[in-house]
Amino acid sequence: MSIKTLQASGLVQSVAALAAQIHDGAKVAVPPDYSGVAMELTRALIRRRPHGLHLVCVPVSGLQAEMLIGADCVGTLETSAVTLGEYGTAYRFAAALKRGDFRMLDATCPAVHAAIQAAGKGLPFMPLRGLLGSDLLKNRPDWKVIDNPFADGGDPIVLLPAIRPDFAVFHAPYADRNGNVFIGRRRELVAMAHASRESLVTVEEIRDVDLLASEETAAGTLTAAYIGGIAEAPRGAWPLKLWDIYDYDEAHIRLYCEAARSEDGFARYLAEHVQDSRQAAE
Template sequence: MRTVMREKLCALQDLRKWVWSGMFLAVGGGPLRITPMALLREVLRSGVRDLDLLVTPTGGLGVDMLIGAGVARSVEFAQIVLDEFGMAPHFRRQAEAGRLRCKDHTCPALLSGLQAAAMGIPFIPVRGLIGSDYLRVRPEFKVVQDPYSGEEIVVVPPLAPDLALIHAIKGDRYGNLLLERTEDDQLLIRAAKRVVASVEELVEPEELRRSPEGVWVPSLYVDAIIPLPYGAHPTDCRGYYPIDEDHIREYLEASQSPEAFQEYLERYVYRAADHETYLEVIGSKATPA
């Protein structure tokens, strides 16, 4: 019997039915690389709060914006930076002030936690943690005896976000995706309970299968797909547009005071009530590479 695939196309506003206050929300992409910025702006418009955030394993502009907007209560990470632009200002400020619960990881520990969730297992061993302060600050990391060698090894619990948000290069109406060649988002997609993906370009399934670049992700892992050209702006989407360096500098300038950052959010998030309006606001700043 032939299986008919279900279409999973959604509008940006439909994201609101997937988010709620207090949820465990994962943000795909990197510090300034193919981050689902349009989806994150819609998260802010939805009014949800007290989010427990996860990055995979290095976050940047997107998660910093959520922290600066006051909607995050914790963040699980290996590193949060803005690459060549320096520290992530809101993350650093709130972490230093003790207003944000920070769950620090090594990159291998965080990715291993995602792997455990993807495999449906209760824990997974990770080398390199014995003798470190991670065992002091992360009590859920446990030291156990390897039943084969008798050596001690650390195990970490699975990381299964309620929802993962990612931005993909291409996708079709059924939810099949083409990602950049990175294992991190691919692993996150398999670990999360639900996945909503924005895509730079909506294509037919046949074109997606023929595409020589990227990593193909089947639709069974994806719950909704939202076509959003420039959906990663001001981070990059390789092959489509580079990092908008001027906008990053504007973000950093606005982040120097609460009043200036609130005006930044008003201009680019709240008064720009949808993605089309956001594109009108940035105008020619989002241009193809």
């Protein structure tokens, strides 16, 4: 397949067209900041303002979840953490959580990974032992404790229902002319894609290569069978980093953190850096 054929297939779309597929109430899986976050797609999504998204962070999130929550797009948040790390407090997340603006499903990193893997394997649940003794079990009635059926008794284990997102959303360096996407060693992206109905992916570029033709690239490639749409978005993870290709824009993230201390400041940030997409790209 040539790049022109791929573009004509309908798989290659605009960032806005990818955002338009994410409907109200959709369950959306997103990766941690270091894996490849589709921030340009996130800004397009905020411009659309879908309501009641069930955001699944695999296993944590930062700026992406913070901005979607601040823009009132999230109805349920399933994560083990939302943090901006050394850059400051996730103020819009914290304020919305205190107000009860969304349903919070507390988890742990192993729990999120296990539930995502269950869906990818077509299983209804996944057992996990490490949650026993934690207060999380009091707040997650959907997690069930049973006796290990292969033991003689006295061996409890937790069953986690599979997490089956409608969409996995992430950013990657490039796709090939057949719609395959290079994800390198980011195996959480594989798990997200396998668990989800389809993946919506932004990439730095589409290259006229076949990623599956080489053993070196095939091992780090997500095949087109899992892809529902691809959009070219140069620096599409900005202001977050993309692997070792470009780093965090620390000055901009600090600017965001300062603005997001208040609702008015957050609204001004959106008006300047999200609503005007051309300015945001600069």
